[in-house]
Amino acid sequence: MAGTFRFELVSPERVLMTIDADQVVVPGSDGDFTVLAGHVPVISTLRPGVLDVAAAGIRKRLFVKSGFADVDPSRLTVLAEKAYDVDELSAATIAQELKTAEAELAAAKDDEAKRMADTLVTELRQLSPRAA
């Protein structure tokens, strides 16, 4: 076990979370990857999805809506435009996000935007029954 590393979740408005984490699963746009301490430096963009943070007996699941992750051996910084704690996410919020996401999907012009919006919709749909 390589020990812990510093995990930071930053939104444009403020720093949402700082914690010494054991392991974080990051939803990268090329696929999910798990970050442990001593990870190779990576910068990756994110797809909409759930960040799974494990730290000293705590498990937190955070839903992020696009952004990017900056990984180096002792640190993981996730810059996300929007992030919600999955446990605190209410059905109403999900429904609202889902609505905007569906509108985005309908309005998406190029394939890339369409794919992003589509992932978002799928991810949100997966979340909604749990919160309800």
Next chain:
Amino acid sequence: MASLKDMRNRIASVKATRKITKAMQMVAAAKLRRAQEAATAARPYAERMAAVLGSLASKVTDKAGASPLLVGNGKDQVHLLIVMTSERGLCGGFNSNIAKLARSDANRLIAAGKTVKIMAVGRKGAENLRRDLGRNIVERKDFQGVRQLTFAHAEGVASRVLEMFEAGEFDVATLYFSEFKSVIAQKPTALQLIPATVSGTQAESKSDGALYEYEPSEEEVLGFLLSRNISTQIFRGLLENSASFYGAQMTAMDNATRNAGDMINKLTIKYNRQRQANITKELIEIISGAEAL
């Protein structure tokens, strides 16, 4: 000569004004603190983004193939000035200072034969610039009734800017806002948005031997960051502006309160003098009347 009753009314009205300005000053002080907190809280995001962007942009050697957001589209003809001001007045020279800077730049560009387009963010700026540059205002965004500025507001502005850029409606975009130096000092600032200004120092501090891997690819990450960077910079401008606005308003209202106090003192002295003069006059009348008997 104003009658005593008029003067009493006058003093009462100045006193009421002082109460209002005093209250506004205190409200501005409270809001300033919140605006400052918001600006500080937003800093880590902007700094991280600038650091990563800086290290990536410094690697771009192929100028021709790079994103137009970074190196420009090769032209310098149409300039877009995004002028950010407040929604409300009563803040001293805050709005006119920003407008002045934007106006002088606009006039300089027009004199140089360039086309100037203005995007007015905030009601006051549009009103100020409408007089002489009304024809150049192509877009207006108001945040009237917005209590707390969020990133979504900045994104709204940014997406419109990007839309216009992709449609080729302008070549260079510059952001005008007031930088918050301290409570009493706000500095109107111009920041070039497109092509992006990337400072070299941040790039160096980041490249301390660490070799990053990029997913999906360097170009894609850079492209993603550049468009996000626009929203981030606009968001920063909005926050700085709101902090500056409350700072300016606080100072202006403090001055107004003090002026009202001075005025009340002067008026009270004048009122008392006249009251005494009237009493003296009446006494003289009574005494001389009694002597005549």
